[in-house]
Amino acid sequence: MDPQKLSRFIKQKASELGFLSCGIAKVEFLEKEAKQLESWLKNDFHGKMVYMENHFDKRVNPALLVDQAKSVITVLLNYFPEEDLFKNGLMKISKYAYGNDYHEVIKDKLDLLLKDIEETVGEKLSARCFTDSAPVLDKAWAQRAGLGWVGKHSNLLSKKVGSFFFIGEIIIDLDLEYDHPVTDHCGSCTKCIDACPTEAIVKPYVVDGSKCISYLTIELKDELIPKEFKGKMDHWIFGCDVCQDVCPWNRFSLPHQEPAFHPIKELNGINLIDLTQETFSKVFRHSPIKRTKLKGLQRNINFLQ
Numbered sequence: 001m002d003p004q005k006l007s008r009f010i011k012q013k014a015s016e017l018g019f020l021s022c023g024i025a026k027v028e029f030l031e032k033e034a035k036q037l038e039s040w041l042k043n044d045f046h047g048k049m050v051y052m053e054n055h056f057d058k059r060v061n062p063a064l065l066v067d068q069a070k071s072v073i074t075v076l077l078n079y080f081p082e083e084d085l086f087k088n089g090l091m092k093i094s095k096y097a098y099g100n101d102y103h104e105v106i107k108d109k110l111d112l113l114l115k116d117i118e119e120t121v122g123e124k125l126s127a128r129c130f131t132d133s134a135p136v137l138d139k140a141w142a143q144r145a146g147l148g149w150v151g152k153h154s155n156l157l158s159k160k161v162g163s164f165f166f167i168g169e170i171i172i173d174l175d176l177e178y179d180h181p182v183t184d185h186c187g188s189c190t191k192c193i194d195a196c197p198t199e200a201i202v203k204p205y206v207v208d209g210s211k212c213i214s215y216l217t218i219e220l221k222d223e224l225i226p227k228e229f230k231g232k233m234d235h236w237i238f239g240c241d242v243c244q245d246v247c248p249w250n251r252f253s254l255p256h257q258e259p260a261f262h263p264i265k266e267l268n269g270i271n272l273i274d275l276t277q278e279t280f281s282k283v284f285r286h287s288p289i290k291r292t293k294l295k296g297l298q299r300n301i302n303f304l305q
Contacts, residue, residue, distance in 0.1 A: 001121065010117060037060065045208045072145065098262070099263060139167065149185065237300040237301050
């Protein structure tokens with residue numbers, strides 16, 4: 001099958017699997033992103049996420065992740081819910097965590113997509129599937145694949161669907177037809193910068209991760225959240241959606257159709273303050289919220305008091 005026909009097949013299969021969109025980029029060294037990442041790390045914007053210092057070469061060169069890699073297939077998976085469960089709540093949970101852990105959902109879909117590709121090509125390929133748990137600069141590849149641009153809040157943005165989606169990749173040893181990057185459409189808008197409760201967006205397109213509420217409530221494993229953020233958490237206890245909620249492009253977000261992302265039935269109306277270990281383990285066993293463990297969630301809740 002020629003690259004053009006195979007690329008059309010891949011995108012059609014991605015759509016059938018429920019992905020929002022699919023784009024393809026040529027494997028190459030990410031020179032611009034390498035400089036940006038180096039600067040970001042030197043400024044300690046990664047806080048205590050020491051894993052961001054690891055595998056620098058692999059992050060900027062996917063050829064080091066997959067033998068004979070030629071193409072990066074990038075997919076988007078919508079998670080925008082029908083209802084904002086915590087819009088006016090005294091404790092807020094990010095929309096992406098309403099349902100099941102996206103890592104498992106995306107990985108299963110990507111495995112099916114890769115299986116379809118291999119069956120069509122008729123041979124076992126050198127390929128790997130990734131979500132954001134691996135050293136891959138997913139937003140850079142999504143941008144190169146024409147799926148959107150990286151906005152001033154550092155999230156990927158699409159004119160068609162906003163930014164409430166997950167990103168996944170298949171790095172593969174196939175020559176395919178490549179898409180073209182889209183232009184930046186943030187313009188003079190600074191809504192995300194102005195709205196950030198902790199002033200984590202230090203300048204357009206640069207986020208000090210150590211100040212981000214998502215970092216403070218999830219990635220930071222310290223026993224206590226730094227006192228300087230007292231009164232600035234905007235009621236968030238797991239993640240934060242502020243910069244996305246205020247973005248004008250998200251008026252185009254449509255509710256997802258993925259059953260795995262429907263809110264956990266116990267989530268609406270749950271008493272988060274008096275959670276026992278037994279209830280936490282039962283309710284959040286398939287949820288991203290399990291990452292904080294009960295102790296971490298309680299720390300976040302107590303910090304709001």
